[in-house]
Amino acid sequence: MLAALAAGRSCVLDALPASSYDGTDGGYGARRGHITGAVNLPFRGMVEAETAGFPDADALRTIVDGLGLLGHDRVVTYCGGAIAATVPAFVLAMLGHDDVGVYDASLMEWAADDALPMTGPD
Numbered sequence: 001m002l003a004a005l006a007a008g009r010s011c012v013l014d015a016l017p018a019s020s021y022d023g024t025d026g027g028y029g030a031r032r033g034h035i036t037g038a039v040n041l042p043f044r045g046m047v048e049a050e051t052a053g054f055p056d057a058d059a060l061r062t063i064v065d066g067l068g069l070l071g072h073d074r075v076v077t078y079c080g081g082a083i084a085a086t087v088p089a090f091v092l093a094m095l096g097h098d099d100v101g102v103y104d105a106s107l108m109e110w111a112a113d114d115a116l117p118m119t120g121p122d
Contacts, residue, residue: 001076001103001110005037005117009073012038015084016107023120028080028107033120035078035110039067043079043087060091070097078103078110 004010014034019025021040023033034040046063048055061070069075075092077085082104092100103110110116 001035001078002116004074004076004101005035007074011067011069011072011075013067013069013075013077013085013088014038014040015043015077015079015088016040017042017044020080027111027120029111031111031114031118031120033118035107036117036119038078041067041069041088043084046087046091054091054094057095061095064088064092064095070095074099074101076101076103078106080107082106 001012004012012035014021018040020027021034027033046054046060054060064070069092075097077089077100079085082102085102085106089100089102111118
């Protein structure tokens with residue numbers, strides 16, 4: 001994850017709700033907020049509420065293009081425990097992005113280490 005943050009053509013994506021990203025909700029462990037340098041794209045915005053299915057490819061492309069995700073060589077997604085992070089990873093793969101990863105320990109690991117950079121409300 002540190003390598004992805006340091007790489008100029010990589011993007012780190014937080015798939016949690018905005019309230020988790022900005023640290024206004026409970027967070028994970030003792031620290032709230034997001035991995036410093038990450039962008040936020042909540043997974044729920046990529047799934048239709050009524051069907052729990054994905055919108056069509058054009059709608060998904062519009063969502064991810066808004067953050068310029070397809071312009072990055074590599075995208076690494078995370079959430080609290082690597083479940084929600086699979087949604088944007090799958091969407092990016094469906095749209096033809098061939099270098100997508102999921103941080104499997106996500107914030108449960110990251111927030112537990114005070115040496116790792118986080119941005120939060122404090």
